[in-house]
Structure formats: structure tokens, C-alpha cells
Amino acid sequence: MTSQQGSTAALLAAAAAFAGVWSFVPPASVLRRRLAIPTDGDRHLSALRVTLGVASAVGATWLLVGSAPRLLVLAVVGSGVAVACDRLVRSWRNGRRRRGRAVAVIGLCDALSAELRAGLPAVQVVERSLEPWPEWDVIVTAARLGGDVPQAIRTVAAEPGADGLRAVAAAWEVAEQSGAALAEVLEQVAAGLRSDDDARAEVVAALAPPRATAKMLACLPVFGLGLGASMDAHPVDFLLHTDLGLMCLGAGVLLALVGVWWVERMAAAAEV
Numbered sequence: 001m002t003s004q005q006g007s008t009a010a011l012l013a014a015a016a017a018f019a020g021v022w023s024f025v026p027p028a029s030v031l032r033r034r035l036a037i038p039t040d041g042d043r044h045l046s047a048l049r050v051t052l053g054v055a056s057a058v059g060a061t062w063l064l065v066g067s068a069p070r071l072l073v074l075a076v077v078g079s080g081v082a083v084a085c086d087r088l089v090r091s092w093r094n095g096r097r098r099r100g101r102a103v104a105v106i107g108l109c110d111a112l113s114a115e116l117r118a119g120l121p122a123v124q125v126v127e128r129s130l131e132p133w134p135e136w137d138v139i140v141t142a143a144r145l146g147g148d149v150p151q152a153i154r155t156v157a158a159e160p161g162a163d164g165l166r167a168v169a170a171a172w173e174v175a176e177q178s179g180a181a182l183a184e185v186l187e188q189v190a191a192g193l194r195s196d197d198d199a200r201a202e203v204v205a206a207l208a209p210p211r212a213t214a215k216m217l218a219c220l221p222v223f224g225l226g227l228g229a230s231m232d233a234h235p236v237d238f239l240l241h242t243d244l245g246l247m248c249l250g251a252g253v254l255l256a257l258v259g260v261w262w263v264e265r266m267a268a269a270a271e272v
Contacts, residue, residue: 098161109190
């Protein structure tokens, strides 16, 4: 087996091992539910999942080629890139879910207000209003059984993006205790949530260019490799088969990942 074939085989083994562990070990949210771990344990579970994936990739490379430092570093670099891509995809999906829930909360306020103004009983109001959102059926169950509806609403409000339901729960509780008109209060709550959602949408739109720029800059070295290869400079051979090139590869990937992480973290803080 030639040196290039060994490098390719080692990288494939590392990728297969990492992908196997990444697909076998469930995400942090699933592990938390299965192990009954509090919500603040998600970060530690995610770190454990990443550690297992990287360790498996390095271990597979070690078993295949021995203690060749060059290939082990490549396995770690490849695992880091895979983790970063997975985190970006998950962050994008979680952001879409949060925005979807925020819009759903506004729609629920409008539906509850409309049904209450129609003069329907509380149970029918909850049932009809929550038909488009079966995942929140815990509220319907509480209303049917005569349970604590505000507490059920607060339980749902713990989901990311559904925190606007806390205002709905407070309004419902005050209306039950004082006999105030809940429909008017819910209309005001919906107006406030809609205003907050519009402001959040403006922030997301303003943050889109910096985020896109960070990702483009992180991928720009790949185009540089293509340009160098077109000039017969052999940049890939330099990066993979020389100690200096390996150091440049590791440092470049690390800086690119840190840059993307830094921009995403600042953007996420601004969205809150």
C-alpha cells in the first residue's frame, strides 16, 4: 500500500468510525429525556457525544496505520469539521423550530380570543383553538379534566420559542381569579408578541450578512486550494505530506471554526 493509499484509507476509516458513533449515539435532547437529566445537562451530553466521535475516529486511524502523527492529526481535523457542520445544521433547524413556535403562540392567542368572543365554554375554546397544534395537547387534557390550565400552559412554555405562552398563562390565571374579560387581555398579549416577533425578524435579517460572510470566509481556503492546484503548485501535497503543511492545515481549520463559532455566538446573543 502506497503512502497516498494509506492516507486515503486512514481518512475513510476515521470518517466511518466518526459517522458510526455520531449516528449511533442519539442527540443530547434525546439522551436527556431517556436518562431523566435536567435541561442544563444538554451541554455536557453534547460534549460527550463529540468526544466519543473524535475518539472513535482517532482510534480507527490508530488501528489502521499505527501511531503516524500526520494521519492522526488529519483524523482530528476531519472530525472537527464534521462536528462544526453538524452543529451549524442543528442550530439552523433549532432556529426554525423556535421561530415556528413563536408564530404558533401568536396564532393561538388570536384563536383563543376569537373563540372566547364567540361565547363558547372554556373546554371547547381550548379544544377548537389547539386543533392546529396537537403537540400541545397537554393543555387540552388539563381543560377536559378540569385541571390547572395555566400550569399546563406554563409547561408548554418551557419549549424553545414558546416562552410567550407564559403571558397567556398569567392572563388566564388572573381572569379565573378576578373574572376579567380574557379575550381582550389575549388580544393585547398577541399584539405585544407580534411586535416582539417583528423586531426579532428585523434582527435576524440584519444578522444574515455577517453570518453569510463568516461562512464564506471559512470556505474560502478551499477555493484557494483549487486555484493553487490549477497552477501546478500542489497545495494538497504540501498540506498533507509535510510537517509545516500539516501545522498550517490544523491552524487554519481551527481558526476558521473559531471564527464561525464566534460570529454565530454573537448573532445568537443578539437574537435573544
